[in-house]
Amino acid sequence: MSCSRSLLTLDDKLVMKFKCSDCAGGASVEKSERCMRGVIQGIMENPDIDSVVLSGIYEREYVGPGLDALKEIARIISESSCWSFAELTPEGCVRCKPIWKKRMKRAFEVVAGDPAAGLREFKEFLREMSERAKRGAKKCRACRSSLVKKVLEPVVHQLENSSLLRGHHGRRDYGKILQPKVRPRFLSSRVKLEPPPNSELVSSYEVQGCGVRIYRLSGGLQNYYFLLPPEYHLPREHAELIQRAWRLMVERAPYLDVNPLRARKQVAQVVKHTMANLVDEHGFRISPPELGRLAEHLARYTAGLGVIEILLADEKVQDIYVDAPVGTTPVHIYHRDYEECLTNIFLTPDEAESLISRFRAVSGRPFSEADPVLDLNLGEVRITAVGRPLSPGGPAFALRRHKPTPWTLPQFIRVKFLSPYAAGLLSLLVDAQLSILVTGSRGSGKTSLLGALMLELLPKFRVLTLEDTLELPVEHLRRLGFKVQSLCVQPVVSAGNIELKAEDALRVALRLGESVLVVGEVRGEDARTLYEAMRVGAAGNSVMGTIHGATPREVFERVVHDLGISPSSFKATDVIVTAAPIRVRGSANRTRRLVQITGVKKDWCRDPTLEGGFESLMYYDRMADELRPARILREQRATLIEEIARKWGVGPREVMCNLEFRAKVQRTIVETAERLQSPELLEADFVVPSNLVWHALFEAQLREGKLNYNRLFRDWREWFHSTAERVI
Secondary structure (H helix, E strand, C coil): CCCCEEEEEECCEEEEEEECCCCCCCCCCCCCHHHHHHHHHHHHHCCCCCEEEEECCEEEEECHHHHHHHHHHHHHHHHHHCCCHHHCCCCCCCCCHHHHHHHHHHHHHHHHHCHHHHHHHHHHHHHHHHHHCCCCCHHHHHHHHHHHHHHHHHHHHHHHCCCCCCCCCCHHHHHHHHCCEEEECCCCCEEECCCCCCCEEEEEEEECCEEEEEEECCCCCCEEEEEECHHHHCCHHHHHHHHHHHHHHHHHCCCCCCCHHHHHHHHHHHHHHHHHHHHHHHCCCCCHHHHHHHHHHHHHHHCCCCHHHHHHHCCCEEEEEECCCECCECCEEEECCCEEEEECEECCHHHHHHHHHHHHHHHCCCCCCCCCEEEEEECCEEEEEECCCCCCCCCEEEEEECCCCCCCHHHHHHCCCCCHHHHHHHHHHHHCCCCEEEEECCCCCHHHHHHHHHCCCCCCCEEEEEECCCCCCHHHHHHCCCEEEEEECCCCCCCCCCCCCHHHHHHHHHHCCCCEEEECCCCCCHHHHHHHHHHHCCCCCCEEEEEECCCHHHHHHHHHHHCCCCHHHHCCCCEEEEEEEECHHHCCCCEEEEEEEEEECCCCCCCCCCCCCEEEEEEEECCCCEEEECHHHHCCCCHHHHHHHHHHCCCHHHHHHHHHHHHHHHHHHHHHHHHHCCHHHHCHHHHHHHHHHHHHHHHHHHHHCCCCHHHHHHHHHHHHHHHHHHHC
């Protein structure tokens, strides 16, 4: 058995590390009296340490408030135990001194191993001395009173008010204060095993067998995402088996695919055979199903993305942030229901470097001080990493998890991002083959809305997409029968290749034939080519894309002044759709909303000030938290509606009837899905066939020569209800 300790300097931090192999005490300060006594003694001898690490099968690290609490106990013992009893004892009185010293020494030994028990010892000692100070010889009473006032009462007061004991009653409460970061030795990430004190549990659920709990921290303005991965509470025998298998994997270092998602499958197979041999060799009592799970655990942390994989498996986690300097701050996330959340997860600098090496290998791009930014897609995840000198504190990265299925307009209605009427209007604008720019700040939902608008196209039209980072739901659209040609613009770094610029790729796209053109983001020199194509009609059916900007006016300023497009060319834009994160009534919580649908008028091109150039079709009512139609739209006087009417050869009233029919369809889908508790009715796999059905019914009525929207809705609703019953 070994409990030796050493001092290390890591990243300018002084670390006291205890070797706890085969420790019968469990290598845990909060659980083991022996461990706590050893750590307190080490702190008394080295009070300036920045971290305490207990390294056994599991490694526990004590830093921050937890370490401060231990230092406080060590300081109380150091300062109080060296009190000179000579100052308390009147001249010639030496009878009680050895007894007191022995009693005090024993009590401080108890304090070092279990402060709560030690406090009880001192309280009992204080009670006895207080009683004895009331009787006996005058000299003895004075001596005992001096001990009570000068030693025992200050010690009891300090212990009672120490952060480790204040409001707590025993060893079972230590973990709540010490909050160690724990990891099995074969892992790098550390997690806190206790939620923050004074936090309120507001939700709990499971992700891949891992318990997730959401707490509201004291004050109510910050939420806490608490995750307990299974690897962090394995039985000792299981953890030991993984540790042995991990060592063998390090020694053999098998060739692995650069893609971590494929590499972890390779490792899982190799590790499973390795563990099976170890089970036979060492007599571990582990069943085959348990063996398979343990192999998956090790594969996740050696070849996969580690604990990040579990976060990505949570469909409610939309963004994951690892800030520099890595290890000093917890991973934090953006949660679909609880917005920004701190977590109990801490990556280590070594783990961050390892992950970035894998990202670099997958992307095939450089990442160094000369190229400190790395962008890539890994499956359904978009990753951005930054390093020095851009990030002075070292590497940091953010992961944005794409929704596995594309957003649909009914799903946006369900989360109150937009209203059924707004969904009907957007569907109409897409069907009218207009040029639409979706604008908003980062994280406002621009790209998700663009993907939903693509689902409102008819599959008969060919679609060309142009992106620098693949985010549009191209593969899902293809599975639904859409004809999609995807173009990805990204720098090529291998020898003999030339970087293809966005404007060059756009010219190629325009030569690929008449198609709906969808641009992931309009920016830079490609904007000039895009607007040129829109003006002369070379873009074909319609153009849709996203652009950064908070208002239509900001979009104009960006396109004209920043991107160098003439004001007269800007009028090739037909519609600007604005999304934004909203703090309803000033709340600290944010929610995404569509806040404006604006038409761009065509008769203002001689006026560079743009006064009167925009026409609001729908606006966001902040008091009602609702998107409302503008008066000009309700009264059928909107310029855009008149232009669609001229294009279709009908009157504005019929266009409005078409809009209201689409809104009615959207509302019916959402209300039925909520009533039947069938969210699958809101998915693209149902919404696209629904659109095709009513379009077919619409065409049938046109061939008959008589269009009746009431009959059209009844016929569609009959199909909808019969199909919905089969789906659920």
